Amino acid sequence: MKLQRSMNSVLASKLLANARQLVCGCTVLAMCSAWSSAALITQWNFNSVVPDAATGTGTLIAATGAGTASLVGGTTATFASGDASGGSSDPAVGDDSAWNLSTWPAQGAGDKTAGAQFASGTAGFQDIKVTWDQRHSNTTSRYVQFQYSTDGTNFVDFGSAFEADQGGDRWYNGRMIDLSTVNGVNNNANFAFRVVNTFAPSSSGYLPATATSTYGTGTQRFDMVTIEGNAVPEPATVSLGIIGLLALVRTQRARRA
Ligand SMILES: [Ca+2]
Ligand SMILES: [Ca+2]
DSSP: OOHHHHHHHHHHHHHHHHHHHHHHHHHHHHHHHHHHHHEEEEEEEOOSSOOOOOOOOOSSSSSSSEEEEEEEEOOOOEEEEESSSSSOOOOOOOOEEEEEEEEOOOTTTTTTEEEEEEEOOOOTEEEEEEEEEEEEEESSBSEEEEESSOOOOOOOSSOOOOEOOTTSSSEEEEEEOTTOOOOGTTTTTOOOEEEEEOOTHHHHHHHHTTTTTTTTHHHHHHHEEEEEEEOOOOHHHHHHHHHHHHHHHHHHHHHOO
């Protein structure tokens, strides 16, 4: 009888230990999963809200999330096809517009001042990543620079300039900037970024996207401008996760002892 009771007790404590381990493991897994799944914060596709089969009409209203798209440095813009010249990554068919910027600084002037600006808060998100598609025309700048802002006013360069290394009249899809090392852009209502034309490296002038062309009245066309991030974990989730992790370590140690 005593032996049976003792065996039952050992079995019960083993089952309890396993159940604890399972709960801890699930908590840790849930925490890791929350941190690794990137969410779409804001996206501009520039397509008319109601498709009208005309790529010359479109919108600057974000297709997902909320934000503003604006012109900087004297540029002007129209809407134009997102399908022409090989096309952007926008899956839209028939009414796929893109934002087509022109009116650039003269040769040798206005380095990193002219282009497109996008502002969208990142409240509740961290590990911010920006991606976009960009078409260079033959005569526009071969190089563009990404800049970000944490206050919506002052912008700083991030990363090397992007080069239209295969020439103009071509889309460069999936340009990507990973800002996960920049804590200041996390959970920030004032986050904004720019993509601006810049001089060729170590020079004081623009190179045309196509070598045989002359820099001048070209266009830079944008599509699928996207901001993504991971949800900032709730303090309660973090505590629960840490408690779970500590309990798991303790259980493992106890089992080894
Ligand atoms: Ca349209
Ligand atoms: Ca589009």
